[in-house]
Amino acid sequence: MTPRFWLLHVLGWSLFALIAFIARPSEASVPDALQFLAVAAVSIGGLLASLGLRWLYRKVQADGYGELRWLGMLLVASVLAAVGVDVVVYLLLSLLAGLSPGLAALHDAQPMISRAPLLAPAFIAWSLLYLAISRQTRLAEAARHQKDLQLALKEAHLQRLLGHISPHFTFNTLNNIRALILKDPDLAREQITRFASTLRYQFTGSEDALVTVEEEMAVVRDHLSLVGLQLGARLRYSEQVDAVALHRQVPRFCVQLLVENAVKHGLGLSSTGGDLHVAIAAPAGGLRIEVRNSGQLRATDGTGTGLDNLRQRLQLSFGSDAGLSLEEQGDSVVARVWIGSAA
Structure with missing residues (x-):
């Protein structure tokens, strides 16, 4: 994974956390700080789950799935990821509910699966964006590879x-010099110099x-000069x-x-x-x-x-x-x- 991927990945889920916090329902019994921590936990879960989706998509790309199968798999995987993150966060709040009244109130105010409707569209949007960028990257790499292959060929x-051409010229030159050696050795040496060049x-x-x-x-x-020895x-x-x-x-x-x-x-x-x-x-x-x-x-x-x-x-x-x-x-x-x- 490149630094650019991590930058966009973290920025995307940070934006999700901000939107989720602003759009949260009014819960007077729960302090804003605890609500923000809950939203942050959901966003971190979404970030980790999206990495799992990335692993899944990369694993099945080589299987040559058609567009309909890709779309179906994307929807199912996104919904399962949303439910999975929701359940994990709910269980985490259940474990922490006994630590303070605020956490208990937060746990009671956000029942299981209450976060999934917000997470599912986020995972679907992330998946579509990732697959689109991944496809363009593969196409660009394939084009570069094809260009390199064409240049090599x-x-x-x-x-x-x-x-095919060089030996033809070489053999004619050697024949000319061979004929010249018997007639004029000095001129032959001169022509050998030309041939060496x-x-x-x-x-x-x-x-x-x-x-x-x-x-x-x-x-x-x-x-x-060599041909002139024959034609004069x-x-x-x-x-x-x-x-x-x-x-x-x-x-x-x-x-x-x-x-x-x-x-x-x-x-x-x-x-x-x-x-x-x-x-x-x-x-x-x-x-x-x-x-x-x-x-x-x-x-x-x-x-x-x-x-x-x-x-x-x-x-x-x-x-x-x-x-x-x-x-x-x-x-x-x-x-x-x-x-x-x-x-």
């Missing part, structure tokens, strides 16, 4: 999707589903990144995946290579990423595992305000990612 889903980016922050555009572009440049002059790369967009967040390996996809399905298939252009802008507080490459759109280009995962990660991280499209424009294929009002 979301995080687990994001990490699972990331796990990529691995550090991947593993030291692997629990972060979102990264900044600046971090993402660093990985893209390292990746294209066939890869003509350019970029245009707004300074405002550098600190915006995107899904990890978002731009890198689009670039890798453009090279694999576009430039890499052409004997003459082509152009690759990355443009990132931040209009109206949103973010727009465009990767354009020379080539034609194939039927399966937009349905690969990587792109499907990226679509899911965008939805999980930003909801319906984010998306991914892939379309052919003239002699180019354009992949677009939008987040927020940049759609």
Whole structure:
């Protein structure tokens, strides 16, 4: 029981004692002090009995009673509690009646069950209020639990999707370095340094589903440096990144995946290579990423595992305000990612 419960509990029964004392019948033979003590005894009994009702309600909550059964149980329990407190107070006054004429007069003026009609409505009101507050508390706790569960599932889903993408990039990089070692060991060492930076980016922050555009572009440049070893002059790369967009967040390996996809399905298939252009802008507080490459759109280009995962990660991280499209424009294929009002 929380301090708030005890505070409200004591204040409620104190208010009951005050109302009962003010509304008491006129009994000239009984001093006001004794009448107040009697009312206080009834209130203390009500306080203790209501704790018993609380124990009962909490015990049967797990049984899934319907509303009618709850109402019936509430009424019966409240009446029994009222009668029980009345009987206990009456018996207590009976034991004390011989101590003074005032107590004897008080005992005679308040026969058994005379207090129950006042106590029963109080117990019913207390029960209804307690059950209403208890229900709201359980609903709030359930909502918080559900939210925590959704966040945990979301995080687990994001990490699972990331796990599908990261090995794909890693294996391509290793293959590029292996081919380079036999041709130019010095350049291979340089590319190993780039690869080490990529691995550090991947593993030291692997629990972060979102990264900044600046971090993402660093990985893209390292990746294209490795890809350039294979394509050489066939890869003509350019970029245009707004300074405002550098600190915006995107899904990890978002731009890198689009670039890798453009090279694999576009430039890499052409004997003459082509152009690759990355443009990132931040209009109206949103973010727009465009990767354009020379080539034609194939039927399966937009349905690969990587792109499907990226679509899911965008939805999980930003909801319906984010998306991914892939379309052919003239002699180019354009992949677009939008987040927020940049759609």
